[in-house]
Amino acid sequence: MTNGGPTSHAATSQDGTSPLLSVDGMAVSFAVGSRLAARIKNEQRFLHAVDGVDLDIAKGEALALVGESGSGKSTFALALAGLRQPDRGEIKFSGRTLPRNRSSADQRRIQMVFQDPYSSLNPRLTVGSMLRELIRVHHIVPPGQADEYCKEMLTLVGLGPDAMKAFPRQFSGGQRQRVAIARALVLRPDVLVADEPVSALDVSVQATVLNLLGDLRRELGLTLLLISHNLAVVRHLCDRVAVMYLGRIVEVAPTEQLFSDPRHPYTKGLLAAIPKLAASPPGPDDQGPAVVGDPPSPLRLPVGCRFRTRCPIAQPICEEQDPMLTTGAGDTGHEAACHFAFGGYSHPLRPPPTTQGNSGAGAGAGVTDSAPLTDAAGATSFPQQGD
Amino acid sequence: MTGPLDSPVLQVRDLHVQIAARHGTVRAVDGVSLEVNKGEAVGLVGESGSGKSMTLRAILGVLPPEAKITSGEILLDGVDLVKLPNHALNEIRGPKISMIFQEPMSALNPVMRVGYQIAEGPRVHRGYSKAKAAERAIELMRRVGIPDPERRFRAYPHEFSGGMRQRVMIAIALSCDPEIILCDEPTTALDVTIQDQILRLLAELCRDSGVSLIFVTHDLPVVAQLCQRVAVMYGGELVETGAVHEVLLDPRHPYTLGLVRSAPDVEHVRESLVPIPGSPPSLVSPPSGCRFHPRCAFVEEDCRVQPTPLRQLPGNRATACLHYERTEEALAADRIAP
Numbered sequence: 001m002t003n004g005g006p007t008s009h010a011a012t013s014q015d016g017t018s019p020l021l022s023v024d025g026m027a028v029s030f031a032v033g034s035r036l037a038a039r040i041k042n043e044q045r046f047l048h049a050v051d052g053v054d055l056d057i058a059k060g061e062a063l064a065l066v067g068e069s070g071s072g073k074s075t076f077a078l079a080l081a082g083l084r085q086p087d088r089g090e091i092k093f094s095g096r097t098l099p100r101n102r103s104s105a106d107q108r109r110i111q112m113v114f115q116d117p118y119s120s121l122n123p124r125l126t127v128g129s130m131l132r133e134l135i136r137v138h139h140i141v142p143p144g145q146a147d148e149y150c151k152e153m154l155t156l157v158g159l160g161p162d163a164m165k166a167f168p169r170q171f172s173g174g175q176r177q178r179v180a181i182a183r184a185l186v187l188r189p190d191v192l193v194a195d196e197p198v199s200a201l202d203v204s205v206q207a208t209v210l211n212l213l214g215d216l217r218r219e220l221g222l223t224l225l226l227i228s229h230n231l232a233v234v235r236h237l238c239d240r241v242a243v244m245y246l247g248r249i250v251e252v253a254p255t256e257q258l259f260s261d262p263r264h265p266y267t268k269g270l271l272a273a274i275p276k277l278a279a280s281p282p283g284p285d286d287q288g289p290a291v292v293g294d295p296p297s298p299l300r301l302p303v304g305c306r307f308r309t310r311c312p313i314a315q316p317i318c319e320e321q322d323p324m325l326t327t328g329a330g331d332t333g334h335e336a337a338c339h340f341a342f343g344g345y346s347h348p349l350r351p352p353p354t355t356q357g358n359s360g361a362g363a364g365a366g367v368t369d370s371a372p373l374t375d376a377a378g379a380t381s382f383p384q385q386g387d
Numbered sequence: 388m389t390g391p392l393d394s395p396v397l398q399v400r401d402l403h404v405q406i407a408a409r410h411g412t413v414r415a416v417d418g419v420s421l422e423v424n425k426g427e428a429v430g431l432v433g434e435s436g437s438g439k440s441m442t443l444r445a446i447l448g449v450l451p452p453e454a455k456i457t458s459g460e461i462l463l464d465g466v467d468l469v470k471l472p473n474h475a476l477n478e479i480r481g482p483k484i485s486m487i488f489q490e491p492m493s494a495l496n497p498v499m500r501v502g503y504q505i506a507e508g509p510r511v512h513r514g515y516s517k518a519k520a521a522e523r524a525i526e527l528m529r530r531v532g533i534p535d536p537e538r539r540f541r542a543y544p545h546e547f548s549g550g551m552r553q554r555v556m557i558a559i560a561l562s563c564d565p566e567i568i569l570c571d572e573p574t575t576a577l578d579v580t581i582q583d584q585i586l587r588l589l590a591e592l593c594r595d596s597g598v599s600l601i602f603v604t605h606d607l608p609v610v611a612q613l614c615q616r617v618a619v620m621y622g623g624e625l626v627e628t629g630a631v632h633e634v635l636l637d638p639r640h641p642y643t644l645g646l647v648r649s650a651p652d653v654e655h656v657r658e659s660l661v662p663i664p665g666s667p668p669s670l671v672s673p674p675s676g677c678r679f680h681p682r683c684a685f686v687e688e689d690c691r692v693q694p695t696p697l698r699q700l701p702g703n704r705a706t707a708c709l710h711y712e713r714t715e716e717a718l719a720a721d722r723i724a725p
Contacts, residue, residue, distance in 0.1 A: 068578035069549075172666055202434045203605055207649035207660035214659065229579065236651040236660065259653075273583035274653050275608035277635050281428065281590045281615065289587050291580040294548045 018095055019056035020223055021080075021110075021191055026053045026089030028075050032299065047298050049075040050086070051247035054325070057191065062217055062224040064234040064255070066270075067244035070298060073227045076244070077193050080225070081112045093190075108138050111189035115196040117176035121168040127154070127179050128164035131186050138187055150186065157182045158212060174205035178212065185216070192216075195227045210237060231274055235259055240333075243267050246298055246306045249325065251341075253334040263334065263341040266291070266307045305338070313340060396566050396599045397423040397446070397484075402459035404438070404445050411671040415441040415454065417623035418696075421601075423567060428593050428600040430610035430631065432646070433620035436667050439603045442620070443569045446601070447486055448476045463567070481508045485560040489572040491552035495544040501555045502528070502540030508562035527558040531588060550581035557588065567599040568592075574609060586612045607635055607646060619643050622668045622678035625697055629704025637718065639706040642679045644714050648721075677709065685713035 028050040031038070038044040050072040057063050065073045078084040080091060082102045091098045098106055114120035122130060131150040135141060141149045151161035157178040168176055177197060184192055194213065198206040214237055217224050228234050234241055234255070241258045243251045243266065251264040262268045269291035293310045296302055302309050308318040317339050325335040328342035336342070404416035416438045423429050433439045444450050446461055448468060461468040463483060468476065488494040496504055505527055506520035515523060521540065528536035531554040544552055553573060560568050570589070574582040590613050592598055602614055610617050611631055618628040619642065627640040638644045645663040665682035668674050674681050680690040690709055697705040708714065 068580065203607075203646060204434060204649050204663040207651075207662035210651065211659055211662065230651075231579075232651040232653040235653055235656055269580060271653075273580045275582070275586070275606065275612045276654055277608045277611055277647070277652055278632070278654070279608070279611045280632075281593075281613050282587055284594065286587060286591070289580070289584040291583070294550055294581070 020059040020061075020094060021057040022092040022095075023053060023055045023080065024090050024092070026076065026079060026091070027051050027087045028072070028079050028084060029087055045299065048247050048301070049298065050079065053089070053244075053247075053249055055242060055249065055252075057223060057225060059190075059223055060217075060221050061240060062226060062238040064226045064228060064238035064241045065244060066228055066231060066234055066241060068229060068270075068295065070246070070295060071244040072247040073244050074195055077112065077195050077225065077227050080191075081110045081193050082107055083112070104138060108187045109189055110191045110193060111184035111187055113177070113180050113184050113192065113194040113197050116200045117168075117173060117180050118200070120180055121176060121183070123168055126165055126167055127182075130179075130183060131164075134183065134186055140187060153182045153186050154179075156185070156216070158208075172205070173201045174208055177201060177209050181209075181212065181216070185220075189222075191223045191225060193225045193227070196229070197226070198233065199228070199230065206233075213237060231259075231271065243270065246295060246301060248306060248337065250307065250338070251334075251336040252325070253332075253336075257332065257334055261334075263328070263336040264307075264338045265311050265313055265340075267336075269310075269312075307338075315339070394425065395422040396425050396463070397421075397601075398460070398462040399442070399446065400460040400462070402442065402445060402461065403457045404441050404450065404454055405457050406451075406454045408453070408671070413670045414623050414673065415670060416445065417670075417673075418459075419620070419623075419625055420697075421618060421625070421628075423599045423601060425566075425599060426593055426597040427616065428590070428602055428614040430614035430617040431601055431603045431620060432605060432607060432610055432617060434605055434667055436670070437620040438623040438670075439620050440571055443486070443571055443601065443603055447480060447484060447569055448473075449486075478512075481565065482512050482563040483565055484567050484569065485563070485565045486569040486571065487553070487556045487560050487573045489575055491549070491556045491576075492544060494556060495552060497544055499543075500541050501544060501547070502542075505555065505558045505562055508559065512563045523562065524558070527561055528555075530561070531555075531558045532584070533558070548581075549577055550584060553577060553581075553585055554588070557585075557592075561592070561596075561598070564596075565598065567601065570600055570602045572604050573602075575604065575606070582609070583612075589613055607650060608652075611635055619646070622673055623670055624678060624707065626679065626707045627705065628697065629700075629702070633702065633704055637715075639700060639704065639711040639714055640679075640708045641683050641685055641714050641717075644717060645682075677707065685710055685717070 027048065029046040029048045031044050032047050033045050053076060065076065067073045075084065079086045085100065093109060128150060131153065132146050135146045135149065136143065150164060154161060154163045159175060159178050168179065171179060197213065198209050201209060210233060213224065216222055226234065226238055238255055241253060241255050242249050243264065245266050251258065251262065251267045258267065259271065262271055272290035291310055296309055304319040304321060305323050308314040311318065321339065323337045323339050325337045327335050399419060399421040402416055402419045406413040406415050419442055421429065431439045431442065441454065445456055456469050459469065463479065468479065502521060502524045505524035509515040509520045509523050525536045525540055528539060533539050533551060533554050547555065574585050577585060586609065589600060593600055602610065604610060614631050616629065617631045617634050619626050619634065619640065621642050627634055627638065627643050634643060635647065638647060648661040649663055651660060663682055668678050676692045677690045677695040680686045683690065687710060693709060695707040695709060697707050699705050
């Protein structure tokens with residue numbers, strides 16, 4: 001999705017300067033299947049995990065990247081942090097393009113916190129030796145001050161200086177995630193990328209880590225990219241949200257705008273699918289699930305709009321044209337990749353295709369075979385079996 | 388809350404499960420009593436280590452070898468499952484009571500076609516012929532929303548997506564028309580749109596087929612989507628029970644309040660989340676008195692010494708808190724200054 005012309009990526013920081021981090025046309029793919037078969041047949045299949053993502057992050061901003069598993073959000077984070085080579089696209093930091101092989105100074109600027117603090121910390125190193133090694137390699141402070149600095153960092157994340165001598169196994173999950181955050185912060189990064197930082201933790205512990213991330217952001221002026229599938233967490237912590245679906249960003253908006261006025265049908269479905277505390281079990285007049293079916297295989301992407309196989313308002317145009325991120329009237333910083341997001345397209349609306357599958361007991365017959373898909377048109381309704 | 392026609396399908400009375408460990412006896416479940424009516428979905432919520440999964444496993448009689456039911460009764464249609472020998476339990480597992488697990492990939496047989504896995508129950512318990520059982524399996528696959536069941540019958544679990552695998556699990560659980568299905572975090576590993584589909588399917592089964600559910604989860608909003616009643620577990624004990632909306636929106640126990648306040652809610656954005664301080668209690672030597680007292684903001688002297696069994700409150704709900712008015716007051720203050 002390399003689009004010509006200047007698009008408004010909508011991430012200008014408060015004072016109107018250029019974004020701190022700017023990603024342009026990033027694509028990351030994985031080779032799949034047997035290498036041997038690929039060599040014999042002289043063709044290699046690729047899974048395009050990230051497929052043309054443009055995203056700007058302003059200094060001091062907390063940006064959320066949400067999406068379901070397989071949407072490419074974690075791969076995007078890895079490529080951003082320099083832990084995976086993108087196939088295409090460039091990453092600019094303060095206007096300067098980061099080279100493919102980053103210097104250690106560039107590596108330092110973008111640090112990550114991973115999902116599972118049980119596997120992301122070296123079990124054989126004490127917290128102190130872990131942090132000291134980083135300080136030595138990156139020359140953060142003179143060797144004589146390293147210990148003092150480490151203790152300061154551990155205090156900052158809410159662990160005492162005693163944590164220096166402890167091994168990761170001596171900590172609970174929440175404390176380990178604090179160690180992981182200290183490990184990232186010790187390098188004084190400009191951007192902290194947190195990939196599902198609380199989903200491995202118990203509910204009552206999640207709050208402490210989320211509060212910590214919020215506090216650190218305020219105190220250190222940190223720029224935060226939070227990757228999450230939990231929209232409640234995102235709403236709590238972030239200024240802006242980007243929604244990903246099958247390797248593409250389908251909607252970007254300031255948080256409150258996204259929640260109050262979602263424009264992409266996928267975002268709408270995602271919001272409707274979140275369990276709510278004040279909800280009730282669906283009655284006999286249940287309208288059915290918010291989003292039907294399974295996501296298509298990323299190896300066989302639908303032609304045109306990638307969401308159209310599950311979309312309640314899909315039209316012929318959606319198969320013919322791949323929608324690009326566009327803004328509505330006025331520069332509100334709200335972008336969506338849907339032909340009908342801002343009511344701009346004047347195609348006559350056909351009744352949504354989901355109603356076709358409801359008519360009879362011949363489930364599965366409603367799946368149209370016009371497109372190369374597998375698991376489309378899942379469970380809109382269950383044929384009455386009269387039992 | 389429940390009509391006069393409802394009679395409990397399952398009654399758990401004062402269940403105790405203990406696990407022998409090197410450092411002492413773990414009191415994993417300590418005096419849990421629970422009732423499930425016909426067609427009712429009961430949520431069992433708590434953090435990891437609260438004993439919710441152990442309670443489920445005890446009901447099905449599939450505890451790990453080092454765990455034992457030390458006392459209590461589990462009555463299914465008046466029969467005490469605790470006293471039943473294993474071969475008699477085998478007659479009950481499937482036709483009367485079945486289970487859905489969190490990870491369908493590890494619960495399904497990876498080298499057996501899913502259709503045969505669904506058909507196995509009716510073959511064994513109902514004596515169905517191979518053809519009749521296959522027919523039944525296809526009917527069940529259609530019922531749980533697997534598209535193209537005739538073709539999918541011959542597929543292997545790895546050919547299914549996570550949501551479809553969970554539908555297969557549900558079809559297996561339904562295959563012998565059980566009265567009650569035990570669900571151990573069946574949607575935790577699923578994406579939110581797929582979770583929504585599965586929860587709706589389970590709610591529909593409850594409503595239309597009259598099957599009862601016990602739904603174990605750590606996610607409070609998920610309970611609200613599916614269940615009529617909820618029981619909150621902490622440290623091996625029940626601390627609060629009642630209708631879902633009353634318990635979740637108007638709790639009477641500081642632990643329930645803590646769970647509600649610490650989780651970000653997509654509909655109400657709060658300035659900061661209020662975590663529950665401290666960590667869950669040791670179940671080898673649990674705190675005296677109320678097990679939550681070391682982490683409780685409203686603790687008083689008697690909480691440290693006095694045992695705290697569930698007490699009935701008006702409105703068919705119960706709490707284990709001695710000073711539940713304090714929770715009410717805190718909630719009222721929350722509402723004034725959200």
